[in-house]
Amino acid sequence: MDHTNPPGASASAGALDNLLHSKSRILRTKLEVLASEIQARFAMWDRNLERIDNDKGQVEVLLNESSRLARYHLREPNEATR
Secondary structure (H helix, E strand, O other): OOOOOOHHHHHHHHHHHHHHHHHHHHHHHHHHHHHHHHHHHHHHHHHHHHHHHHHHHHHHHHHHHHHHHHHHHOOOOHHHHH
């Protein structure tokens, strides 16, 4: 029994290999782009958290200052002469 490949089978196998290689390259590129986007999102997340922390500190300072000024303005008149 002769198990030789029919004519054109080798070309067909080569084309299939090229197609699979091309698809693998496309998939790898898509995964690299996805990974890059995820890294960019994490960087934005970190920057946003840092800004929130800074804003929180500024709000605490302003709140303390406002509280101090409110206590000063609401003090009893006799406290000012002591």
